Amino acid sequence: MKYDIIGDIHGYLNDLLALLKKMGYGLSESGYYYHPDRQAIFVGDYIDRGKNSKQVVHLVRAMQENGSAIALMGNHEYNAICFHTKGSSGEYLRPRTNQNIKQHCATLHSFEDDAFLSESLDWFKQLPLFYENEYFRVIHACWDAEQIEIFKQKMEGNQLKMEHLEASTIKGDNLYEAVEILLKGRELKLPGEHTFKDVEGHIRNQVRVKWWENPEGKTYLEYAVNEFEPAAAEQLTIPIPPYMQSILPYPTSEKPVFFGHYWLSEESPKLQNQKVCCLDYSIAKAGKLVAYRFDGEQELNENKFCW
Template sequence: MACYDIIGDIHGHADELKALLVELGYTPHSPGNGYRHPDRKVVFVGDFVDRGPAVADVIEIARATVEAGDGFAVMGNHEYNTITFHTPVPGKPDVWFRERTEKNLKQNQATRDQLSPSQLADAIAWFKTLPVALELDGIRVVHAAWRPQQINLIENVFKSLGRFSAAFLAESQSVGSELHKAVEEVLKGPELLLPEGLSIVDKAAHRRNTMRIKWYETPAGGTYRDYHLGSDQVPDAAINQDSVQGMTGYPSDSPPVFVGHYWLTGTPKPLATNVACTDYSVAKGGKLVAYRWDGEAVLSADKFHWCR
């Protein structure tokens, strides 16, 4: 059985990435700027771009490592956002699949500032090749949530419309479509509407009336705070059970699944016996985290490694 090191959201922090890879026993290889381990492979959970100071270096390291066969990567929501932000809607001059709002411009600013037009086009071409989810030897990897029906839907639409083609993007950006829901849940995580009149301010300082949820747990009898996943404070009120119909959690006998995305803080530990998040907010002064998996069915806090 292969052994894997699953690394969380990097967001342009190349120095931390290099330090963590070296700590895990990887060394640079040439040609290219990838990293290699004699006995293991690295798996990136996505979100290479935006926010940090060395976006180009992060893309180069990850891509070279994957293309040399020394690792794997899945798409993060920031790669998807970059594709949609920079893809024009056919027949509509100056209209893009991701609106150029103040919020979206700010989110993509570091990537635009650091990549030349040719580098950006090359990066987007690579992003389009990334899977939205991976099943390897005994583990599953996805950026935000392992949602089998939604993952299968995305893959089927790829076959009919093409990978991130204009037709795919139009459907995936159409609020209310099944594809839009699938992309949102797999790459950004399922969300739950808060009770009327209540909202939270998330870590990006945006006010929201929805919250990210512990999709791997069943919500029966819990509160919104119990079922919230992330570092934001939410109301300690009983969940409206009608709003969580069909949320059955991630079975405890399923293969371990690794995610990023959730801006966790504190000391890394598994979310469940077979669920782990490796995003511990390196782009917000936290740490870049990896989980070193050696075949275990029950995940352990002792297997996390990190650097600041």
């Protein structure tokens, strides 16, 4: 089997349709997209940002349920589940703050049919957090072997059991840490009282890091995934202290790994290295929807990107 791994879609239906067409996917007689000898793998984040979350979910779900795609959970699907689920206290597991409502509002507008929203949330709940076969691995944000093992042992597989959903939202629970890292990426806290403003104006005291690189000898700015405004960048030129350099990079001896999540902005997609490939190129910020066409190679090739 050959695979096409597709990055974060965020409700951008037309871009998804164009990418599928470019890669040779067509409509079956029963109305789902398929390829005669390839299978799509979606890294998650089907909703929020764009205007057509409902239609994207319908398309991806139809492909998954008919075997022409594998669909993973992204942090936006996880957030949506928590946004619409009350915990034991009677409060929603994802607080309905102005910031959280703003992030989810495009999806709420897209899903005018409450019944279809409820049905889609049920579909989100059964999505696996990661996928692995003998050739490669796929996850939404961060392949961390230790956290994956913790998750697998507790969940007895790669799906988040809903009876453990509330535990996954409680800081201090080992399931919370696993879900945070796998779906949202590993973060590194800044020393002391250091903070910075992100591109949306939120005050942060942690940076998302390049978990596929060795942090030794780097500053926080060099080890952070995203670009920063000059004022924020200046605050991040602090060396990572030795006691925090225990995060090992993704081993080059392992299988290739694919993921999304990080809002990359390069003009043309680039590999992080020959084993590591991010597929999120900021479709919701005038970027592009990107896929990697995998044919079994154990050293990835930048000529295999499609967008």
